[in-house]
Amino acid sequence: MADPVQAAQEDVLAALIARKKWRFHHIAFMAVGIAFLAWAADGVDLSPKELADGIPKIAKYFALMIPPKWVFADTVWQPAIETVYIAIWGNVLATLIGLPLGVLAARNITRLAPLRFFAKGTLNLLRSISELIWAIFFVAAVGLGPFPGAVALGMNYAGILGRLYAEAMENIDPGPVEAIQATGAGRIQVILFAIFPQVLPQFVTYMLYWFEVGVRSATVLGMVGAGGIGFELVTTIRLFEFRETAVVLLIILAMVTIIDLASSMIRSRIY
Amino acid sequence: MTAIDGAVAAALQLESVRRRRRLVKALGWTSLALAVLWFTANEIGLNPIALAKGRVHMWDFLTRMFPPDLSYIQFLGRATVETVQIAVWGTLLAVVFSIPLSLLAARNTTPLIRIPWFNEHWERLGLHLLVFHTTRMFLNCLRGINELIFALIFVSAVGLGPFAGVLAIALHATGMLAKFCGEEIEGVDRGQVEAMQATGASKMQVILFAVIPQAIPAFISYSIFRFDVSIRSATVLGLVGAGGLGFSLIKTLKLFRYPETATCILVIFLLVWATDWVCSKWRAKII
Amino acid sequence: MITLENVSKTYEGVSKIVALRNVSIEVKEGEFLVILGPSGAGKSTLMRCINRLVVPTGGRILLDGREVTSRRRELRAARRDIGMVFQQFNLVKRLSVLMNVLSGRLAYHTFWPSLLYRFDQDDKRIAIECLTRVNMEHKAFQRADTLSGGEQQRVAIARALAQEPKVILADEPVASLDPKIARQVLTYLKQIAGELGITVLCNLHQVEYAREYAERVVGLSQGTVVFDGPSGKLTDDILQQIYYRDPETADDRD
Ligand SMILES: Nc1ncnc2c1ncn2[C@@H]1O[C@H](COP(=O)(O)OP(=O)(O)OP(=O)(O)O)[C@@H](O)[C@H]1O
Numbered sequence: 116m117a118d119p120v121q122a123a124q125e126d127v128l129a130a131l132i133a134r135k136k137w138r139f140h141h142i143a144f145m146a147v148g149i150a151f152l153a154w155a156a157d158g159v160d161l162s163p164k165e166l167a168d169g170i171p172k173i174a175k176y177f178a179l180m181i182p183p184k185w186v187f188a189d190t191v192w193q194p195a196i197e198t199v200y201i202a203i204w205g206n207v208l209a210t211l212i213g214l215p216l217g218v219l220a221a222r223n224i225t226r227l228a229p230l231r232f233f234a235k236g237t238l239n240l241l242r243s244i245s246e247l248i249w250a251i252f253f254v255a256a257v258g259l260g261p262f263p264g265a266v267a268l269g270m271n272y273a274g275i276l277g278r279l280y281a282e283a284m285e286n287i288d289p290g291p292v293e294a295i296q297a298t299g300a301g302r303i304q305v306i307l308f309a310i311f312p313q314v315l316p317q318f319v320t321y322m323l324y325w326f327e328v329g330v331r332s333a334t335v336l337g338m339v340g341a342g343g344i345g346f347e348l349v350t351t352i353r354l355f356e357f358r359e360t361a362v363v364l365l366i367i368l369a370m371v372t373i374i375d376l377a378s379s380m381i382r383s384r385i386y
Numbered sequence: 387m388t389a390i391d392g393a394v395a396a397a398l399q400l401e402s403v404r405r406r407r408r409l410v411k412a413l414g415w416t417s418l419a420l421a422v423l424w425f426t427a428n429e430i431g432l433n434p435i436a437l438a439k440g441r442v443h444m445w446d447f448l449t450r451m452f453p454p455d456l457s458y459i460q461f462l463g464r465a466t467v468e469t470v471q472i473a474v475w476g477t478l479l480a481v482v483f484s485i486p487l488s489l490l491a492a493r494n495t496t497p498l499i500r501i502p503w504f505n506e507h508w509e510r511l512g513l514h515l516l517v518f519h520t521t522r523m524f525l526n527c528l529r530g531i532n533e534l535i536f537a538l539i540f541v542s543a544v545g546l547g548p549f550a551g552v553l554a555i556a557l558h559a560t561g562m563l564a565k566f567c568g569e570e571i572e573g574v575d576r577g578q579v580e581a582m583q584a585t586g587a588s589k590m591q592v593i594l595f596a597v598i599p600q601a602i603p604a605f606i607s608y609s610i611f612r613f614d615v616s617i618r619s620a621t622v623l624g625l626v627g628a629g630g631l632g633f634s635l636i637k638t639l640k641l642f643r644y645p646e647t648a649t650c651i652l653v654i655f656l657l658v659w660a661t662d663w664v665c666s667k668w669r670a671k672i673i
Numbered sequence: 674m675i676t677l678e679n680v681s682k683t684y685e686g687v688s689k690i691v692a693l694r695n696v697s698i699e700v701k702e703g704e705f706l707v708i709l710g711p712s713g714a715g716k717s718t719l720m721r722c723i724n725r726l727v728v729p730t731g732g733r734i735l736l737d738g739r740e741v742t743s744r745r746r747e748l749r750a751a752r753r754d755i756g757m758v759f760q761q762f763n764l765v766k767r768l769s770v771l772m773n774v775l776s777g778r779l780a781y782h783t784f785w786p787s788l789l790y791r792f793d794q795d796d797k798r799i800a801i802e803c804l805t806r807v808n809m810e811h812k813a814f815q816r817a818d819t820l821s822g823g824e825q826q827r828v829a830i831a832r833a834l835a836q837e838p839k840v841i842l843a844d845e846p847v848a849s850l851d852p853k854i855a856r857q858v859l860t861y862l863k864q865i866a867g868e869l870g871i872t873v874l875c876n877l878h879q880v881e882y883a884r885e886y887a888e889r890v891v892g893l894s895q896g897t898v899v900f901d902g903p904s905g906k907l908t909d910d911i912l913q914q915i916y917y918r919d920p921e922t923a924d925d926r927d
């Protein structure tokens with residue numbers, strides 16, 4: 116009559132005892148870890164004193180936001196909607212650029228290794244450079260406004276989505292692919308008839324999820340002049356208009372919440 | 387034979403009806419999508435012509451960045467280290483905050499509010515899950531606000547420097563991590579939990595011995611993923627003065643020292659790429 | 674119809690695996706040939722060599738007197754003439770039954786119409802006729818993953834038939850089906866060979882089915898042909914050779 120709770124507890128005890136053998140090893144490892152963390156904390160000015168100093172300041176900052184100055188909403192709702200538009204187009208561009216690159220990067224589709232590496236490399240480059248850096252670049256090219264923001268978001272997300280698409284395609288069931296190949300179908304026909312139908316639900320899930328994330332990212336593009344609500348946010352913060360900042364933040368939250376809900380509703384309906 | 391021909395003809399007929407219906411539906415959705423895209427494109431002034439025209443500027447920008455001034459790397463060492471440090475502490479704090487928060491944010495581990503003689507109404511209104519809903523809402527706020535916005539606010543509250551960056555990343559990552567982990571906890575295998583409940587274990591014991599062990603691998607794996615994301619975020623925090631490589635980037639850009647900017651971008655690329663590689667190896671080892 | 678001349682296949686990997694050694698078989702038009710052998714004998718490899726899903730490392734394969742090569746255009750034409758049925762059915766699960774059968778017609782078209790998943794009226798008529806042949810026309814518009822295993826395999830046969838092939842390769846078509854459904858599927862295959870004059874090569878590992886359905890049996894063991902003759906001549910002795918051959922003697926033989 117073993118009591119599971121007791122058994123589990125004994126298991127844990129046994130595991131702890133077994134670990135004793137490694138004690139020295141562990142202590143050394145932990146010492147190095149703690150030293151590293153201490154060094155890192157020092158590097159970023161993180162200390163109990165700093166926290167004790169900083170947190171009240173932050174609390175005071177948020178306290179100054181109350182009550183929000185609601186009339187400011189009149190000024191902000193339009194940039195808020197623009198943010199959503201930027202996210203929509205950013206994601207459309209991301210798929211337009213990312214999907215072909217993803218196809219080229221997928222091991223089971225592109226046999227030519229150099230081409231694959233080229234595609235993988237491009238995706239990595241697009242992905243590593245944050246949308247804000249892309250935005251700086253495109254703002255320099257075409258001037259201020261939401262348009263460079265959408266393109267910038269598109270570039271960064273093309274890298275992210277392209278890689279996810281490639282991984283999804285690499286993980287499909289190879290059976291149907293062989294079956295379609297065996298009918299004498301060409302390469303593109305195989306992609307269309309055996310690969311896309313298998314990955315479609317996953318692709319849609321990715322698109323929706325990254326659209327949600329895209330809206331959140333698009334809220335900061337305005338900081339570098341690439342459109343959306345970020346511009347209002349930066350301005351109010353720089354001018355210490357706390358009560359206006361509060362309104363901007365609340366609008367961002369409302370927008371993000373609505374989009375999260377909508378997208379999870381759509382996602383639960385695809386299968 | 388005619389029977390078969392009849393069946394084939396009937397099926398063909400049915401097929402054409404279905405195809406027409408599908409076509410109408412597809413056309414409807416496509417035109418709706420195109421309309422939305424067209425409208426939004428106009429609203430944000432998206433046009434390929436402007437982009438094509440802008441290529442002169444882009445080209446100019448690019449040529450002025452080349453060749454990157456590699457000697458500038460010697461000044462980036464400090465900033466690179468700082469970027470990593472921000473990401474490490476940001477993620478670590480998030481992990482620490484997430485452990486209790488994710489337990490509160492899961493329906494099966496959250497403390498229930500019970501009032502003895504008032505139970506039924508309480509539950510019908512969902513009020514016994516008050517802690518859960520409050521935590522989820524709080525986490526959604528953290529998730530919904532980009533780390534750069536937090537950084538901007540913290541910089542203006544506590545001054546320039548990486549400290550603001552760490553807090554910003556910590557808050558946003560807490561939102562992400564705790565929500566994910568809360569969902570993971572809700573999804574644990576009921577069987578093990580019930581087996582333990584059946585033995586008369588207390589709620590705390592059930593959580594410690596049946597729930598947490600199941601959620602730990604996903605939690606660790608997601609924390610590593612979060613670290614990877616944090617590194618990427620930390621590279622741009624400097625744009626608002628919260629430390630790291632982004633600061634060098636924006637500084638050289640504002641001074642029109644483009645070859646140095648190119649070096650910054652190069653270092654960022656290498657850092658992100660290396661982190662990605664390390665994290666994916668690390669995650670593969672844990673799973 | 675199909676001639677295999679000294680076909681060999683060695684899989685290069687961590688260790689070399691010789692899957693086929695100098696296999697020579699001649700198959701006549703309209704024949705129903707069963708390839709019998711234990712697991713790992715190389716049956717699948719043999720079939721995949723014929724339509725070049727696996728590239729043989731030695732020997733020649735002739736289809737209608739013409740060699741099957743790797744040149745893209747010729748290979749597509751050859752594959753169009755060879756239908757294939759798999760153990761795991763390999764239907765595209767999210768597409769409708771009809772679309773799965775229609776995908777057998779892909780080799781008759783360039784990719785432009787395929788880009789919009791379009792087919793001619795003729796293709797559709799052929800596809801539905803093929804479905805009727807395996808009595809699956811009533812499920813034409815259902816999604817493939819809603820069918821039972823036996824139904825899926827019948828659809829897969831219809832897909833192969835829609836290619837209007839000269840040859841059908843069936844790689845253990847009944848291995849994941851229960852005996853009743855298995856007999857039904859084999860009966861369909863046999864009918865096809867008889868009525869349409871299509872040559873059928875079928876891999877099996879159950880002796881009873883081979884005795885019941887095959888006209889001719891090829892016994893394969895460790896990559897070599899150890900028997901080739903009418904199913905009536907499958908004696909216990911020969912079965913012993915196919916299924917329990919000593920690896921030592923196999924190595925002595927080459
Ligand atoms: N892609 C491959 N790479 C390496 N070795 C392989 C590969 N495919 C098959 N083999 C090996 O070749 C030999 C023959 O395999 P094959 O699949 O042709 O056997 P089979 O007769 O079809 O067996 P089964 O009845 O289990 O399907 C086996 O030893 C197998 O391990």
Ligand SMILES: [Mg+2]
Binds near residue numbers: 717844845
């Ligand atoms: Mg096999």
